[in-house]
């Protein structure tokens with residue numbers, strides 16, 4: 001027996017396998033269709049970017065940037081870097097471990113630090129600037145799908161490589177109709193997937209000015225100081241680092257305290273309040289149902305005004321399937337012109353979990369019925385190749401076994417693969433020009449010419 005260690009997927013990553021991948025494909029296809037109908041075009045941005053891009057956009061003191069990014073120097077000179085800060089004594093490459101000696105070496109090195117993307121909004125904004133998209137008719141409406149990477153503690157619905165489907169509207173106006181239409185598109189996407197039981201929570205977190213969010217945060221902070229002793233350690237720490245995040249707390253004993261804290265809606269400036277009122281009116285106009293949730297603050301620094309989150313059923317504690325909001329200053333922060341912006345990101349892994357939980361079967365998502373070609377003899381194989389080509393061109397799924405099988409074995413295999421029909425091609429069929437089609441469910445058989453076979457299958 002081999003003693004070689006087996007490889008395993010890295011913690012927090014996983015393989016997506018058939019038949020479940022059929023469900024992933026149909027979700028992604030629905031995104032292409034629904035977003036396309038709202039005038040969005042697909043953008044594909046790189047998987048890795050300079051770490052600085054995410055640090056600046058997402059915010060240096062967020063968990064994502066401070067401890068969850070997968071970063072590496074390019075060129076990949078970890079060993080030299082480690083030599084510079086300490087010196088590597090033993091490098092055991094087979095174990096991927098090394099220990100460090102503390103005498104400094106004089107070697108110098110140059111490397112850019114890159115990161116696997118933890119989200120895509122920063123990249124989309126970078127692409128908007130880099131490709132001069134501000135010269136296109138505004139706003140520019142883009143969507144993306146793909147993997148993101150965050151070194152979080154893995155659990156159900158939370159992975160280190162996970163997938164997002166997102167959209168961004170950049171440039172032009174910040175009219176509340178844009179926010180409302182984006183949310184309408186999002187909810188029609190979930191409706192198209194037959195994902196019932198989703199709730200849309202919305203809020204406005206104003207803009208960063210003394211007469212708006214900054215004033216509110218100061219007030220919140222002073223109220224939190226008064227109840228500090230009663231809060232847990234996380235919330236106590238957040239009073240200084242990010243008081244808004246205290247509102248996110250799920251701790252049971254903090255809930256009555258949070259319920260009595262000042263609410264941002266009472267502290268919005270006139271413009272932000274008017275914007276929020278209009279967003280709600282336009283959601284009503286479009287028949288989009290929502291709940292106002294004054295505690296919804298979102299984790300990322302760049303949000304302002306409209307923020308939202310969508311909760312789905314069957315997901316336990318990780319039940320947010322989508323988050324997003326307005327981020328009017330972000331493009332400018334990344335070196336572009338002043339640009340309005342709003343967007344969302346759907347957690348595709350959680351969306352799929354919720355669909356499976358609701359009983360949507362991955363099998364149902366895979367299209368047509370399978371036809372298994374049971375061929376016997378080399379002459380029949382030539383005919384079988386032609387038959388497979390014709391049937392596949394006509395849109396059928398066809399399994400053509402690569403080696404000849406005994407008749408009974410072939411039918412057994414067809415059954416195991418879930419085929420509905422077996423097309424039997426042997427000497428008799430070749431001689432008569434009439435092929436045998438067996439319906440596996442009831443064992444019935446019929447003889448058909450190639451043309452009649454196609455017509456028969458098409459009518460099913």
Ligand code: AMP
Nearest residue numbers: 157158159162320321322323345346347
């Ligand atoms: P965010 O980019 O943090 O606003 O997240 C948007 C959505 O992505 C969330 O609502 C989740 O559905 C999903 N998401 C975020 N982090 C993870 C993760 N580690 N694993 C799976 N899904 C995630």
